[in-house]
């Protein structure tokens with residue numbers, strides 16, 4: 001059971017999730033994020049320290065510490081629990097204050113980032129203890145490991161976690177940190193922003209859990225972006241493949257990397273709402289449930305690059321050479337479309353755009369369009385259903401489409417459009433594909 005930042009971000013929310021955890025008949029591993037806002041504050045502290053502005057760092061630390069004192073004043077009330085909660089805060093903020101005096105390094109910034117999940121889990125355990133609820137804290141840093149490519153080592157996670165759990169055969173509630181891990185050098189590291197979902201999926205896979213529940217503040221994955229269109233509905237069932245497409249293409253509810261461990265180890269994933277625990281949410285399994293369009297999602301800030309060259313005509317090895325440029329700058333390519341003399345490619349971060357463009361220059365003429373959006377239509381077997389394609393294009397005829405990706409997977413049709421049309425296209429698709437306003 002993984003609870004995100006907003007699910008633990010207020011004392012009353014933290015109280016509430018205890019009732020969800022204790023309702024379980026099966027033993028549960030509870031994976032917690034940091035309280036909402038904490039990781040952002042920790043990132044900020046790291047940035048101040050990196051810049052050498054220790055007084056701004058100190059200010060942010062003090063403000064955060066005050067936040068935690070307010071938090072525990074409503075989390076616990078028995079004097080013993082209050083003292084324990086204060087000791088937890090003291091321990092972690094002393095650490096942050098010591099860090100202020102050390103010279104900055106990448107490893108140090110990871111140590112800073114880890115404080116959020118360490119705090120949330122320890123405070124949660126103090127509350128459980130106050131309530132007389134038997135539990136065990138499993139330190140993620142003792143089992144969650146990543147290799148030198150930042151990839152989680154599922155084999156070793158499995159061995160270490162199983163060994164840990166062996167010690168507590170009679171226990172039912174386990175609490176652990178999401179997000180944080182140890183890297184190949186044995187240092188504290190993490191699974192990148194939003195990585196608690198990934199932790200949960202890895203843990204579920206490692207222990208062969210009956211289910212991996214991701215608890216957030218919305219009742220599952222929706223058919224469209226609720227921030228943009230008025231009426232959206234939760235999708236009841238998705239296959240792992242469909243969920244992967246949606247998670248990557250903007251459905252913020254689930255970290256994209258968290259699909260593969262569950263999919264590989266065949267662990268059903270449920271997306272549930274802490275505020276409405278009875279709602280069905282979204283079930284993700286190997287089965288798609290039904291045929292047809294399930295959802296649309298958008299991803300912003302996409303850069304499209306077109307490389308046009310008559311040398312591409314009848315040539316082989318051309319694409320490889322182009323792809324190598326992106327590989328060299330560790331920039332993933334998302335969409336690709338080709339004609340006989342040109343290829344268009346999209347990327348979602350332009351950290352190395354200048355370098356990439358420079359190296360592409362010898363291949364032909366280059367055009368770049370920034371601020372594009374990928375609109376992804378996801379469903380089961382949709383690309384085999386001609387009616388769907390007709391409906392899709394029929395409902396967006398007034399929108400300029402820069403690229404179309406069709407047939408890459410049977411579950412997805414992607415369009416690239418200028419970013420300023422995003423709201424409009426999502427609304428039109430809601431009407432055209434789902435009959436919703």
Ligand code: ASP
Pocket residue numbers: 004005033034039040116178179192193194195196197
């Ligand atoms: N606390 C981390 C973050 O905000 C991890 C997570 O919440 O999933 O990115």
Ligand code: MG
Pocket residue numbers: 004005194197
């Ligand atoms: Mg999250």
